[in-house]
Amino acid sequence: MKQNTFQFRSRSLPLSLRVKQRVLTVLLLLLLVTLVAMIASVAHGEYPIPPLAVIQTVLGLAENSDYAFVINTLRLPRTLVASLVGLALAISGAIMQGITRNPLADPGIIGVNAGASLAAVSLIVLFPNVPVGFLPLSAFAGALAVSLLIYFLAWEGGSSPLRLILIGVGIATVIGACTSVLITFGEINSVSQALVWLAGSVYGRSWEQVFAFLPWLAVFMPFALVKTRQLNALALGDDLATGLGCHVEWQRGWLLLISTALAGAAVATAGAIGFVGLMAPHMARQLVGSTHGSLVPVAGMMGAMIVVVADLLGRTLFAPIEIPCGIVTAVIGAPYFMYLLVQKRNQ
Amino acid sequence: MAELASKEQTSRSPLIGLIISIVLLMICLFVSIALGAADISLKTIYEAIAVFDGSTEHLIIRTVRVPRSLLAILVGAATAIAGAIMQGISRNPLADPEILGINAGAAFAVVIAVFLFGTSEPIFYVWCAFLGAGVSAVSVYLLGSLGRGGMTPLNLTIAGAAIAALLSAITTGILIISQRTLDEIRFWLAGSVAGRDYAIIGQVLPYIIIGIVLALALARQINILNLGEDVAKGLGQKTAWVKIAAAVAVLLLAGSAVAAAGPIGFIGLVVPHIVRLLIGIDYRWLLPYSAVLGAILLLASDVVARLIIQPQELPVGIVTALVGAPFFVYLARIKVSK
Numbered sequence: 221m222k223q224n225t226f227q228f229r230s231r232s233l234p235l236s237l238r239v240k241q242r243v244l245t246v247l248l249l250l251l252l253v254t255l256v257a258m259i260a261s262v263a264h265g266e267y268p269i270p271p272l273a274v275i276q277t278v279l280g281l282a283e284n285s286d287y288a289f290v291i292n293t294l295r296l297p298r299t300l301v302a303s304l305v306g307l308a309l310a311i312s313g314a315i316m317q318g319i320t321r322n323p324l325a326d327p328g329i330i331g332v333n334a335g336a337s338l339a340a341v342s343l344i345v346l347f348p349n350v351p352v353g354f355l356p357l358s359a360f361a362g363a364l365a366v367s368l369l370i371y372f373l374a375w376e377g378g379s380s381p382l383r384l385i386l387i388g389v390g391i392a393t394v395i396g397a398c399t400s401v402l403i404t405f406g407e408i409n410s411v412s413q414a415l416v417w418l419a420g421s422v423y424g425r426s427w428e429q430v431f432a433f434l435p436w437l438a439v440f441m442p443f444a445l446v447k448t449r450q451l452n453a454l455a456l457g458d459d460l461a462t463g464l465g466c467h468v469e470w471q472r473g474w475l476l477l478i479s480t481a482l483a484g485a486a487v488a489t490a491g492a493i494g495f496v497g498l499m500a501p502h503m504a505r506q507l508v509g510s511t512h513g514s515l516v517p518v519a520g521m522m523g524a525m526i527v528v529v530a531d532l533l534g535r536t537l538f539a540p541i542e543i544p545c546g547i548v549t550a551v552i553g554a555p556y557f558m559y560l561l562v563q564k565r566n567q
Numbered sequence: 568m569a570e571l572a573s574k575e576q577t578s579r580s581p582l583i584g585l586i587i588s589i590v591l592l593m594i595c596l597f598v599s600i601a602l603g604a605a606d607i608s609l610k611t612i613y614e615a616i617a618v619f620d621g622s623t624e625h626l627i628i629r630t631v632r633v634p635r636s637l638l639a640i641l642v643g644a645a646t647a648i649a650g651a652i653m654q655g656i657s658r659n660p661l662a663d664p665e666i667l668g669i670n671a672g673a674a675f676a677v678v679i680a681v682f683l684f685g686t687s688e689p690i691f692y693v694w695c696a697f698l699g700a701g702v703s704a705v706s707v708y709l710l711g712s713l714g715r716g717g718m719t720p721l722n723l724t725i726a727g728a729a730i731a732a733l734l735s736a737i738t739t740g741i742l743i744i745s746q747r748t749l750d751e752i753r754f755w756l757a758g759s760v761a762g763r764d765y766a767i768i769g770q771v772l773p774y775i776i777i778g779i780v781l782a783l784a785l786a787r788q789i790n791i792l793n794l795g796e797d798v799a800k801g802l803g804q805k806t807a808w809v810k811i812a813a814a815v816a817v818l819l820l821a822g823s824a825v826a827a828a829g830p831i832g833f834i835g836l837v838v839p840h841i842v843r844l845l846i847g848i849d850y851r852w853l854l855p856y857s858a859v860l861g862a863i864l865l866l867a868s869d870v871v872a873r874l875i876i877q878p879q880e881l882p883v884g885i886v887t888a889l890v891g892a893p894f895f896v897y898l899a900r901i902k903v904s905k
Contacts, residue, residue, distance in 0.1 A: 329728060373896060386661070386721060386899035389728050390892050393665075393832070397888035405879060494732065538744055547740045554733030561725055562713045 243514040246507050250521040254303060254528055261302075261532045262295045266540070293426075301425040301489055302531045302545065303524040304433055306496055308486040310523020311444050313497020314504070314516050315479040318451040319472050320384055324560060326498035327363075327483040330388025333494065334395040335366025336487035341399055341414040345406035356436055359488030363480040366391060371476065420491035420546020422531055429489050436485035441520070444478050448512040451475060455512070493530075493546040495553020496523050502560065581852040584845065588859040592640070595866040599636040600628065602870055630764070638768055639760045639869045639883075640862040642824045643834055645775045647861020648782050648854055649820040650835020651842070655789045655850060656813045659720045660840070660902040661895065664700075664821040665832025665888075667727035668734065672703025673825035674756060675734040682741050682748045690770050692755070696826035697774075701818050703730055720902075758829040758884025760869055771823035778819030779858065785813055786850040793848065831884045833891020834861050840898065 226239045262278075263271045269287055277291045309327065316325045316332075327333050339362025340355055370391055374383040403414065450471040453461040458468050483497065504519035527545060530552070534543035600612060607624050614620070615628035646664060653662035664670050676699025677692050684691075707730050711723035742749040788809045792799045799806050824831070842856040865883065868890065872881040 324725060329725075329732075373900060383899060386724055387896050389666070389724055390896035390899060393888055393895070394892040397885045397892065400885050401881065405876065494736075541744050543740050543743060547736045547743075550732055550736030551740070554729050554736065557729045557732075558710055558726065561710065561722065561729070 240508075240514060243508050243518060246518055247521055250518065250525055254521065254525040257525060257528045257532060258299045258303060261299045261528060261535075262291055264532065264536065265290075265295065297427045297430050298422050298425045299528060299531070300430050301433070302422045302527045304430070304437055305422065305486045305490040305493065306500070306523035306525070306527030307441070307520045308433075308437055308482040308523075309493060309496040309527070310500035310504075311441060311516055311520045312479045312483040312486070313523075314501035314512070314519040315444060315447075315451065315475050315482075316497065317501055318455055318512060319475050319479070321455060321457075322385065323502065324385065324498070324557070326495065326557075327479070328492060328494035328497060329392070329557075330367075330370060330385055331392030331395060332363045332367050332370075332388075332480055332483050333487050333492040334392045334399070336360070336363040336484045337418055337492050338362055338395045338399050338402075339365075339484075340488050341402050341418065344414045345402050345410045348410045356432055356485040356488040360436075360481050360484030363484035363487065364477070366395065367476055367480045418491055420493040420549075421534075421542075421544030422490045422527075423542060423544065425490065433485055433489045436481060440478050440481045440485075444482070444516055445513075447471070447475055447478065448516050451512040451516075455510070490527075491544075491546060493527060494550045495557065496526055496549055498560075499549075499553050499556055500526060502556075581846050581849075581856070585852070585855060585859065588856065588863070592859055592863050592866070595863050595870075596636055596640065599639065599866050599870050600632045603627075603632060603873060631762075634763060634765050634768060635760050635869070636866060638763050638827060639865045641768065641772065641775055642760060642828045642831060643862040643865030644858035645778065645820040645824040645861075646831065646835040647838040647857040647864075648779060649817045649824070650861075651839035651850070651854055651857040652782055652785070652789065652813050652817050652820075653835070654839050655793055656810055657723065658793065659723055660898055661720045661724055661836070663833060663836035663891075663895075664817075664825075665830065665891075666724060666836065666895065668703050668707050668730040669700045669817075669821050670825055670830035670832060671731040671734040671738075672699040672701075673697075673822060674830050675699050675703070675738050677755070677826070678738045678741055678748060678752055681752055682745050685747070693770050693774065693823060693826040697818060697822040700822040700825065703734065704814070704818065706730060755829045758831045759872075759882040760828050760865075761873070761880065761883075763827065767827050771827045774819045774823040778816050778823070781812065781816040782820070782854055783851075785809065785816065786854050789813065789850045790848075793850070829882075829884065831865070831887055833887045833895070834865055836898075837891050837894050838864055840894075 225241060226244065259271050259274050262274045263269050267290055269290065273287050274291060277287045278296065312327050313325075316327055316330075317323055336359040339358045342362075343350055343355060343358045370384060370388050373387045373391075399418065403418075406414065450466055453464050453466040454468065454471060454475070456464070461468050461471075486493070500523035501515065501519040504515050504522050508514045508518050526549065530548040531545040534545045534548045537543060537548075601607065601609065605624070605627055607628065611624050612628055615625040616633075619625055619629060650663050653664070653667070654660060673696040676695040679699075680691065680695040707723065707726045710726035710730070711719075742752070788804060791802055791804050792806060792809055794802075796806055799809075821835070838857050838861045839853065842853050842860060846852050846856060865887070868886040869883045872883040872886045875881060875886075
C-alpha cells in the first residue's frame with residue numbers, strides 16, 4: 221500500500237527524512253491545540269487580558285506596556301515551562317516504554333522521577349546557595365542513579381520488564397522516605413521551596429528556568445529522534461534486534477540515558493508531574509500507530525498539550541486557589557492507567 | 568532480629584519461641600518507656616507506675632511514653648496480622664496494606680471527612696478509616712484480578728500503586744485547597760505513634776481485639792486455603808466465606824491501625840516473611856508470632872525514630888519505610904519469577 225509521505229534527502233549531510241502525511245497532520249493539529257491552550261493560559265488570570273492582545277504582545281506588535289509586563293515576565297515563561305516539561309516527560313516515557321517493552325512503564329511509576337526529586341530537594345535543602353542552573357544536573361544525576369539501580373536490581377540474565385516495575389515501585393518508596401526525612405529536618409525556608417518541586421507545579425517559573433532547561437531539550441530531543449530507529453529494532457525483541465545488527469545493550473544504554481536526562485531535567489524544572497510520560501505515548505499510539513519515528517514526536521507534542529491544559533485547569537477549577545498541575549495530571553492519569561491495566565488483558 | 572532468629576531456630580516447640588518473643592517484647596516495651604528526650608532514671612519509672620505523685624517526670628512517663636508504647640504495640644500487632652492474612656489469602660508474597668493502597672484509602676477517607684464535615688473526633692477517624700480502607704481494598708482487588716493473567720503479584724502491586732497515586736493526589740489537592748484540613752490532619756498523616764493519648768487507644772482497642780480473635784479463629788481455614796482453592800473446596804471448605812471473613816479481619820485490623828497512627832507501611836510486609844523463616848507456614852502459629860514480632864518491630868522502630876536525631880524525631884512511618892522497602896525489593900527479586 222502506498223502512503224502519502226513527505227521525503228527529504230540531503231546530499232551533503234548524512235540525513236534523510238520520510239514523514240507520513242497523517243503524522244504531519246496530527247502534529248500540526250496538536251501544535252494548534254497547544255498554542256490555543258497556551259494563549260488561553262496566558263490570557264487567563266486575576267488580571268484578564270484579551271487573547272488578541274496576548275498574541276500581539278508576544279509577537280511584539282502591541283504598544284500597551286501594561287500587558288507587556290504581565291505577559292512577558294509573569295505568565296509567558298510559566299506556560300512555556302509547562303509545554304517544554306510536558307514535551308520532555310512524554311518523550312522520556314515513550315522511550316522508557318519502548319526499551320522495557322512494557323506499555324505501563326512510566327518514569328513516575330518506576331521511581332525515576334522520585335530519584336530526580338530527591339536529588340533536587342537535597343541540593344535545595346543542603347546547599348541553598350547553588351544557582352538554578354545546577355538543578356537539572358543534579359536531578360539528572362539522581363534520575364540516572366535510580367534508573368541504573370533499578371536496571372541492575374531487575375537484572376537476572378536479562379532485564380525482565382515485570383521485575384523492573386515491581387522493583388521500581390519499591391525503590392520509589394525508599395526514595396520517598398528519604399525525601400520526607402530531608403523535608404522534615406531541613407531549614408524551613410529551603411524546605412518550603414523544595415515542597416514546590418515535590419508537588420509538581422509550574423507556579424512562578426521565570427525565564428531563568430526556561431533557559432536552564434532549554435539546553436537539555438536542545439541536546440537530547442534531537443538525539444531521541446535520531447535513535448527512534450534503534451527503538452523500533454529493540455521493540456521487536458532482543459534476539460531479532462541483534463539479528464538486525466543492533467548492539468542491544470549499548471543502544472538500550474543510550475536510550476536509557478536520553479530518557480533519564482529528559483525526565484531528570486523536566487523534574488528539576490517543574491517537579492514530579494506524574495503520568496504524563498504514561499498517557500501521552502498511549503494517546504499518540506492511538507493516533508499514529510507504534511512506529512517510533514512518528515510516535516516519539518507526536519507523543520512529545522501530546523505531552524506538551526497535556527501539561528499546558530492541566531496547568532490551565534489547575535488554575536481555573538478552584539480559583540483563586542491553585543492546584544499544582546501535577547495533581548491534575550495524576551487525577552486524570554491514574555484512572556487512565558487503570559484502564560490500560562484492564563484493557564491489556566484483552567490483547 | 569538476628570539474635571532472635573538464632574534463638575528461635577534452636578527451640579523445638581513454637582510455644583517456647585513465642586514465650587521468648589513475648590519476653591523480648593516486654594524488654595522492648597521497657598526500653599521504649601525508659602528512653603527518650605528527657606533522661607529519666609529506672610527508679611522514677613517504677614515510681615511513676617507504682618506511686619504516682621504528679622511530678623513532671625511521672626507525667627511524662629504516664630501520659631507520653633506509656634500510651635505511645637502501648638499504641639505502638641497495638642498498631643504493630645494489628646498491621647502484622649493484617650499483612651499475614653493478606654499474603655495468605657491472595658497467595659501473594661508482596662501483599663501489604665501500604666503497597667496495596669489500603670493505607671492511602673484510609674487516609675483519603677479521613678481527609679475527605681475532615682474537609683467536608685470539619686470534625687476531629689477520634690471515633691470519626693476510625694469509621695472513616697474503615698470505610699476508606701474497605702473501598703480501596705475492594706477496588707484494588709477487583710482491578711488486580713481484571714488485569715491480564717488474573718490476580719498476579721504484578722497486577723495487584725500495579726493496581727495498588729495506581730490507586731494509591733490517585734488517592735494521594737486528590738488528598739494533596741484537598742490539603743492545598745483547605746488550610747484548615749491541613750492543620751487538623753497533617754500530624755496524623757505523617758504516620759506516627761507520638762502524642763496519642765489513651766482516648767485513641769480506647770477507641771480502636773475493641774476493633775483490634777475483634778480483628779485478632781477473628782484472625783486466630785480463621786487460622787486453620789487459611790491453612791487449608793493455602794493448599795489451593797480447588798483443594799480447599801474439595802475438602803469441604805466454603806472458600807468464599809473464609810475469604811470474606813478474612814477480608815473483614817484485615818479491614819478491622821488495618822483500618823484501626825491507620826485510624827490510630829496514620830499510614831505506617833511495611834510492618835505487614837516484613838514481619839510475616841520473617842516469621843515464616845522462623846517457624847514455617849502454619850497459620851495457627853504464624854499469626855500469633857506475627858502479632859508479637861510486629862509489635863516488637865514497631866516499638867523498636869519508634870525508639871529509633873525518636874533517638875536517631877535528637878532533639879527532633881522522625882515520624883515512625885519513615886523508619887519503617889526505610890527498613891521495609893529494601894525488603895520489598897529483595898522479595899520482588901527472589902519470590903517473583905517471570
